[in-house]
Amino acid sequence: MLQLIKFFTNNRVGLLFLILELIAFIFIVKSHSFHHSKYLNSANVISGSIHKKSTNIKNYFNLKSQNGDLVKENELLKNKLEQFIESTDSEKINSNTKYKYISSKVVYNSYHKRNNILTIDKGSNDSIKPNMGVVLSNGIIGITLRVSKNYSTVLSLLNSRTKINAKMKNSHHFGSLEWNGKSFSKAQFTDLPIQANIKIGDTLISGGKSVIFPEGIPLGVITDFSIDKKSYTTIDVNLFADFSALNNVFVVNNRLSEEQFELESINE
Amino acid sequence: MNSTLLKYGILIILLTLLQVSIFNNVDLLGYINPYFYIIFIFVFPFDKNKTALLISSFLLGLFIDILTNDGGIHTFSIVFIAYFRVFLLQILSNKNEDDIEQINTKDLSFVVLFLWISILTFMHHFLIFSLEQFSFVEFSKLLLKTFLSSILSIVLIIFGLQLFLKKKSNA
Incomplete structure (x- = not known):
């Protein structure tokens, strides 16, 4: 025992090295389990606002293409609305729709890693919860993972854990x-x-x-x-x-998801 | 002591911001990004104690991990090369531990400096990419990615090191 203590006092740097590596390794393992990645993620105020600032600067440079995308989307929605008005009887229009969309901006994008996680600038203040879908009009982006007051992280489709x-x-x-x-x-x-x-x-x-x-x-x-x-x-x-060029995305809030989850868990 | 602390504190923050806002967005060929922030390991003086180097590189890695949602892979990798930088330089320059403490990065011959930076950078990048995949399934792709990113990082680091050292000798 005495020798062990002696070894460590003589080799303090080596011991510190091992402790720091162990801490880092625990962070890595934690980040790989779905619901426990609460230690290190950018859904917090400081890193969220840093990303927001740099995204704001970047956005100036592609305003034109973003405008183009928005115009296209508007056109699509207008056409859909037209079809909707033509096809529905008054009884079919129901104010209690199943899905509610919350628009949001991607402040941190990542797509070149094996497991990508994004950050968006809406959080629990805008009634976002973990496990909500994140979509575009032409695709699925991912699923919300961790939520803070004003930011959330999103498990991207470009991730080995997403199916x-x-x-x-x-x-x-x-x-x-x-x-x-x-x-x-x-x-x-x-x-x-x-x-x-x-x-x-x-x-x-x-x-x-x-x-x-x-x-x-x-x-x-x-x-x-x-x-x-x-x-x-x-x-x-x-x-x-x-x-590689994500900017405006929509978070999907399924108002009936809890009901469905509950029912399915009873069946299991 | 306090001014050194302040200087390297600022350097850590500066490198974090540079990495996250600029170097992570290079995306050469779609997936090659340099990890410039490890220049910290090469500019940190040899006469300071090793504990300070380990703790400050731990903090630098931690900041990068938090900002990029990477768990702890940057922390793990940078602490790893921070620990082995002196051993490697001992082997490369044929000096014992006490001599190394007297050494200045400026005085190293270019070949030694180049090898030292390249090997550590390669080690760091290999750790990063293998921890990111968490498996060795696609080993050849892993090596290719490591190799390409390392080249970019090494060039930038050597370039940055020249600027840093020049500025230091003027001051």
């Missing part, structure tokens, strides 16, 4: 969308039954099986696939959303 329910637009066969870490514009569609006849150019939309995301958000088109012994091995999907 999103998706289906074929024309045949309603289900599968899930994952990311293999290679290119930020391509995701992989898995678990698709062989009965689904797919071809290159088919469109993928979000499936209705998810509590988090609304059904029917366009995700991408199939660019490549291979078949091995009567099952699909890899299906590459070109994503509509450009993860």
Whole structure:
């Protein structure tokens, strides 16, 4: 025992090194478990505001392309509204819609790592909670992870822990969308039954099986696939959303999600 | 002592901001980013005690991790090379530990300096990328990523080091 103490007093730097590395390693392990990454993340006031400042500066430089995107989205929404007015009877219009969208800005974007986590500038003050969907009009971005008062972190689709329910637009066969870490514009569609006849150019939309995301958000088109012994091995999907230029996103609040979660947990 | 503390405190904050706001957005070929902040390991003087170096590099890594949602991978990697920088320089320059304390980064020959920076940078980047993946499944891709990012970092660090040392000798 005495020798052990002697060793450590003689080798204080080595001991400090081991302690610091152990602390860092605990942080790494904690960050890999879903709900415990509360120690080090940028959903806090200081880092949130630093990211916000630098994003504000960056945004000046691409105002033009952002305007273009917004105009396009406006056009799409106007067309949808037109269709909606034409198609609905007055009884069908219901003020208690299932989904509520909260618009938000991405203040920290990341897409070149294997496991990407983003930060957005809305938090619990805007009634955002963990496990809500984050979407664009042309794609799914991710799921909220940790929430502080004014900021939240988002588990990106470009993360090995993310798996999103998706289906074929024309045949309603289900599968899930994952990311293999290679290119930020391509995701992989898995678990698709062989009965689904797919071809290159088919469109993928979000499936209705998810509590988090609304059904029917366009995700991408199939660019490549291979078949091995009567099952699909890899299906590459070109994503509509450009993860390298995220700015305005929407957080989806499903008002009935708690009810559905509760019911499903009783069944299990 | 206090002025040194202040100087390196400011340097830590400055390097953190530079890394997060500029170097993390380089995205060469879509995924290559330099990790310039480890220049801290190369400019930190040798005559200061090792405890100070370990703790200050721990803090620098921690700041970067918090701002980039990376858990603790930067902290782990920078503390690792902070601990081994003296051992490596001993081997490269054939000197014992006491001689190293007298050494000034300016006095090192370019070959030794280059090797010293390159090996530590490569070690750091390899740790970063393997901890990020948390597996060695795609080992060749991991090595390629490490190699490409390291080259970019080494060039920037050597360039930055020249500026830093020049400024120091003028002052």
